[in-house]
Amino acid sequence: MKKYKTNTESRVTISELMLPSHSNFSGKIHGGYILSLMDQIAFACASKHSETYCVTASVDKVDFLKPIEVGELVTLKASVNHVGNTSMVVGVRVESENIQTSKVKHCNSSYFTMVAKNDKGKSVPIPGLILENKTSIRRFVRSIIRKEDAVTRRNRFKDSEFDPESHFEILDQYNVKIDL
Numbered sequence: 001m002k003k004y005k006t007n008t009e010s011r012v013t014i015s016e017l018m019l020p021s022h023s024n025f026s027g028k029i030h031g032g033y034i035l036s037l038m039d040q041i042a043f044a045c046a047s048k049h050s051e052t053y054c055v056t057a058s059v060d061k062v063d064f065l066k067p068i069e070v071g072e073l074v075t076l077k078a079s080v081n082h083v084g085n086t087s088m089v090v091g092v093r094v095e096s097e098n099i100q101t102s103k104v105k106h107c108n109s110s111y112f113t114m115v116a117k118n119d120k121g122k123s124v125p126i127p128g129l130i131l132e133n134k135t136s137i138r139r140f141v142r143s144i145i146r147k148e149d150a151v152t153r154r155n156r157f158k159d160s161e162f163d164p165e166s167h168f169e170i171l172d173q174y175n176v177k178i179d180l
């Protein structure tokens, strides 16, 4: 019988204190370090849902909304927003807290598509998702729309069908010079 799980069963939260070794030349925390933590928590969450190892298939746009300072406590939260046959979309939210003032800021959110694999590297079916409240339905539907948008974008700019000349007028408004 097909198995279904709620996203509460696979929800993961991690907190980590930001050390000087995580900072870039301007003294703020390196974006790449945060992306690595996000990938780790997405992996943990997807592996909990699928009960197997997972690989990252794609990462949605990440906007760094606020810089993170050395000494702040960063908390990442992940939950499964959408499931396909072998893939899951994991939503990851990153917040950072100033320990002295307790002020919390939302630093970024993104969506990781993770694919479940068996020990031979083959993609394997995963449990379905029980949508138990309005938020989980909203997140599931948003993921469907995001996937549809990605397909439209991919097809619109297919190399074999792309006609540069039909875009010259638009490019006129940008900081570029066409020099073919």
Ligand SMILES: CC(C)(COP(=O)(O)OP(=O)(O)OC[C@H]1O[C@@H](n2cnc3c(N)ncnc32)[C@H](O)[C@@H]1OP(=O)(O)O)[C@@H](O)C(=O)NCCC(=O)NCCS
Residues within 6 Å of the ligand: 055, 056, 057, 058, 083, 084, 085, 086, 087, 088, 113, 115, 123
């Ligand atoms: C992503 C990957 C697993 C897809 O493998 P594949 O054999 O081509 O798999 P399939 O075409 O059967 O697709 C499997 C699932 O992944 C999804 N998928 C594949 N590529 C995807 C992408 N770029 N974005 C979102 N979903 C994707 C498919 O929609 C499918 O989902 P479903 O089963 O829920 O319908 C494979 O390309 C891979 O292993 N990539 C490298 C992953 C990796 O090393 N990550 C770490 C980067 S350092």
